[in-house]
Amino acid sequence: MDCDEFVELVTAYLEGSLDPDTERRFVEHLAGCDGCDRYLEQIRRTIAALGHLPAVGLAPQARDRLLTAFRDWDGG
Amino acid sequence: MTSATVPDVSVVDGELPADAVIVARLRQRDEAMFAALIDAWSPGMLRAARAFVADEHTAQDVVQETWIGVLRGIAKFEERSSVRTWAYRILLNRARTRGARDARTIPAGSLMPTREDEGPTVAPHRFRGADDPYPGHWRSHPPAWPSPEDRVVAGETRRQLAGALAGLPARQRIVVTLRDMQGYTSDEVCDLLQLTAANQRVLLHRGRAALRAALETYLTGEVA
Numbered sequence A: 001m002d003c004d005e006f007v008e009l010v011t012a013y014l015e016g017s018l019d020p021d022t023e024r025r026f027v028e029h030l031a032g033c034d035g036c037d038r039y040l041e042q043i044r045r046t047i048a049a050l051g052h053l054p055a056v057g058l059a060p061q062a063r064d065r066l067l068t069a070f071r072d073w074d075g076g
Numbered sequence B: 001m002t003s004a005t006v007p008d009v010s011v012v013d014g015e016l017p018a019d020a021v022i023v024a025r026l027r028q029r030d031e032a033m034f035a036a037l038i039d040a041w042s043p044g045m046l047r048a049a050r051a052f053v054a055d056e057h058t059a060q061d062v063v064q065e066t067w068i069g070v071l072r073g074i075a076k077f078e079e080r081s082s083v084r085t086w087a088y089r090i091l092l093n094r095a096r097t098r099g100a101r102d103a104r105t106i107p108a109g110s111l112m113p114t115r116e117d118e119g120p121t122v123a124p125h126r127f128r129g130a131d132d133p134y135p136g137h138w139r140s141h142p143p144a145w146p147s148p149e150d151r152v153v154a155g156e157t158r159r160q161l162a163g164a165l166a167g168l169p170a171r172q173r174i175v176v177t178l179r180d181m182q183g184y185t186s187d188e189v190c191d192l193l194q195l196t197a198a199n200q201r202v203l204l205h206r207g208r209a210a211l212r213a214a215l216e217t218y219l220t221g222e223v224a
Helices: A004-017 A020-032 A032-051 A060-072 B017-025 B031-050 B057-077 B083-101 B150-165 B170-182 B186-193 B196-222
Strands: none
Touching: A004 A020, A004 A032, A004 B017, A004 B196, A020 A032, A032 B150, A032 B170, A032 B196, A060 B031, B017 B031, B017 B057, B017 B083, B031 B057, B031 B083, B031 B170, B057 B083, B083 B186, B150 B170, B150 B196, B170 B186, B170 B196, B186 B196
16 A cells, blocks of 8 residues: 555544455555554644634523423423 | 432533433423533534534534424434434524525535545545555655643644544534544444444544644644
């Protein structure tokens, strides 16, 4: 496997959706290639960073309106 | 004050009770349950909505409309999917409708990959050419990134990442948002967005690769 093929398979690898033969070639390449090892690590760091982006909640007034609507809901 | 017919399940720390309990409590008009759901899911819903609509204000509207839709529908909810997936389905319908009205259109069914989603995700010049003894191998390895523990870098990195995410095509952005920010599984995203597993993976792959490239440019000065 070449590096330019490896980088296009990282998502399928992380999803566990590579066929066994391709997965074996992927892992063999990974074991011997520092550049691709770093690439995969950076993809993982990117995914982890996405999970840590700060969350914005619903505006307090909107939340209040919804709770009022809930209280007044006639079930219709 | 001992009226609860449903056990008082803690809803702090994002721990929500099982779906059957959620549904029962909403139908019993348990306001604390509704508030807990709003607090737990609205941040994720706002992010998802932002893939479809032009600004944060509109996203807030869409999420409010979604919760009204949840109220309207809860009496007839049949638990064929999880409550969260059902609520997100309402959200995506509203967001699409609203996005179309705002001429920022992603018509239903157009979340499929396009020709823009084909081709390499890493610039070909980063790899050695056919005349090289090692064709297809890195010309030089991707440069190392600074340690994630560097907090000054971390704060600005988050801003860069958020900016790059906002710049992704909507179809990639929504998949990355649901998968990597909301923690949905591949199956759930395929179901919600009506995508095949292969198409979902293409969009996720391209989105992640583009975000990695953006971080690389910011963190190392390497231009993709």
